[in-house]
Amino acid sequence: MSVFDDDTAVARQGDHWVGHVSPRWAVGANPNGGYLLAIAARAMLADSGHPDPWTVTAHYLSPPTEGPVEVRTSVIKPGRTYSTVSGELHQGGRERVRILAAFGDLAARHGVTRVAAAMPAIPPPEECRPLFEVTPGGSERSPEVIRRFEVRVPADTPWGRQPGDGPFEITGWIRFADGSDASVLSLLLMVDAYPPTLVGGMEVGWVPTVELTTHIRARPAPGWLLGTFRTRFLIDGLLEEDGELWDSEGRLVALSRQLAIALPRG
Amino acid sequence: MSVFDDDTAVARQGDHWVGHVSPRWAVGANPNGGYLLAIAARAMLADSGHPDPWTVTAHYLSPPTEGPVEVRTSVIKPGRTYSTVSGELHQGGRERVRILAAFGDLAARHGVTRVAAAMPAIPPPEECRPLFEVTPGGSERSPEVIRRFEVRVPADTPWGRQPGDGPFEITGWIRFADGSDASVLSLLLMVDAYPPTLVGGMEVGWVPTVELTTHIRARPAPGWLLGTFRTRFLIDGLLEEDGELWDSEGRLVALSRQLAIALPRG
Numbered sequence: 001m002s003v004f005d006d007d008t009a010v011a012r013q014g015d016h017w018v019g020h021v022s023p024r025w026a027v028g029a030n031p032n033g034g035y036l037l038a039i040a041a042r043a044m045l046a047d048s049g050h051p052d053p054w055t056v057t058a059h060y061l062s063p064p065t066e067g068p069v070e071v072r073t074s075v076i077k078p079g080r081t082y083s084t085v086s087g088e089l090h091q092g093g094r095e096r097v098r099i100l101a102a103f104g105d106l107a108a109r110h111g112v113t114r115v116a117a118a119m120p121a122i123p124p125p126e127e128c129r130p131l132f133e134v135t136p137g138g139s140e141r142s143p144e145v146i147r148r149f150e151v152r153v154p155a156d157t158p159w160g161r162q163p164g165d166g167p168f169e170i171t172g173w174i175r176f177a178d179g180s181d182a183s184v185l186s187l188l189l190m191v192d193a194y195p196p197t198l199v200g201g202m203e204v205g206w207v208p209t210v211e212l213t214t215h216i217r218a219r220p221a222p223g224w225l226l227g228t229f230r231t232r233f234l235i236d237g238l239l240e241e242d243g244e245l246w247d248s249e250g251r252l253v254a255l256s257r258q259l260a261i262a263l264p265r266g
Numbered sequence: 267m268s269v270f271d272d273d274t275a276v277a278r279q280g281d282h283w284v285g286h287v288s289p290r291w292a293v294g295a296n297p298n299g300g301y302l303l304a305i306a307a308r309a310m311l312a313d314s315g316h317p318d319p320w321t322v323t324a325h326y327l328s329p330p331t332e333g334p335v336e337v338r339t340s341v342i343k344p345g346r347t348y349s350t351v352s353g354e355l356h357q358g359g360r361e362r363v364r365i366l367a368a369f370g371d372l373a374a375r376h377g378v379t380r381v382a383a384a385m386p387a388i389p390p391p392e393e394c395r396p397l398f399e400v401t402p403g404g405s406e407r408s409p410e411v412i413r414r415f416e417v418r419v420p421a422d423t424p425w426g427r428q429p430g431d432g433p434f435e436i437t438g439w440i441r442f443a444d445g446s447d448a449s450v451l452s453l454l455l456m457v458d459a460y461p462p463t464l465v466g467g468m469e470v471g472w473v474p475t476v477e478l479t480t481h482i483r484a485r486p487a488p489g490w491l492l493g494t495f496r497t498r499f500l501i502d503g504l505l506e507e508d509g510e511l512w513d514s515e516g517r518l519v520a521l522s523r524q525l526a527i528a529l530p531r532g
Contacts, residue, residue, distance in 0.1 A: 084327060098366060
């Protein structure tokens, strides 16, 4: 069992599910949002009657800490093609994350395919550098969640971002540090595991997520994934972060977008 | 009062809200999804304690018909900066749309602004052509919802889309046909009011929305809005539609993305 599977495991208990928030996926004092979502989504997926998340939206209410959590699920509309499911992650009697999602079977789809975008062209993982090495302060400053992954970015892009007036961007390879391959559920975490696009481009403190929506478009092939994240509109301290994850066979596996708040450092 | 305000009006009735689905915003037999969302969002906004939608996600369960609807709202977490609210639109004792949203005050934000994208460069409205004129079959084939708007597209882009291997795209100006200006709530409808990106680029029938998420980033200035919509990934009949709405002062006012299913014609 992978560290991810272990740390997102849930067990049915009466009318709800129970899980445990591990400190291994933290950013400072708080668990990573994508990690919390993966715990809840695992329970929702089990109740959905389908094998794959199609679209998952999380609203973050208040951060839980390490320890037990409860997941309450409600199948709003079961369907043959897809089922719509609501989920709630609770800790200490308080709701922490609300999720709304549709689950279906990506392998059972038989429609037209036409892709008008290519995987970003960066050097292969073996020619890129570990994120730690290009991070100011090095690995000691890195949040726990990043240590669960190997992230490699092009050598010529400090922090993987562009200075000047272009979008805030980060592009790099990612895989689990324990050698396990990505699953559809882990994509929900990976789209939130890179450093915020803003970091390095400007002075910011915490960048809390208001809402994160991820479309899972294909089951990932084994091996490295390539993630690219971009912020075009930072307006009055509110920003979107648009993400794409591509698998080792060059297929898009996830599209993500989050709305976040840029809080000043200090 | 504008036709939009009239047709999305809601009234509190005990522990819920009541509204009425008008046939004026239909696509064939079904009401437009953005229109239904606007009815529910109006009630949710009223209960949120804030003036603006920040991010709104709708999951479509089953289409209602013309007639009365009930909106049930639940403030999941009230907050000073933003409140998270759940909403349900019911008709005939059956839930039709589930909504999850955050509401705040866009005018009260005081953070950094840095925009790294420009409004698409198309000719001004007076040099563009009404969508009707470039639509195969003309206005007789146009769905009701489109008649509530004036939509103008560049003369050299039939159906506003590019043939060949590029993304499916449509870009054009939009305003209400009754002369009223856009409000923040109406942006939730406008991002869903253009013809589907796929139409004209390939033979499709209905393109039902699974999920639609819209970020409202600014209150729109009076006048024309410019919308641009793009589909890069049509995979096994599932597609995203990414939208931007810009106002007459050249500011981005909304970012949208939906996951939809391309159903064959017939």
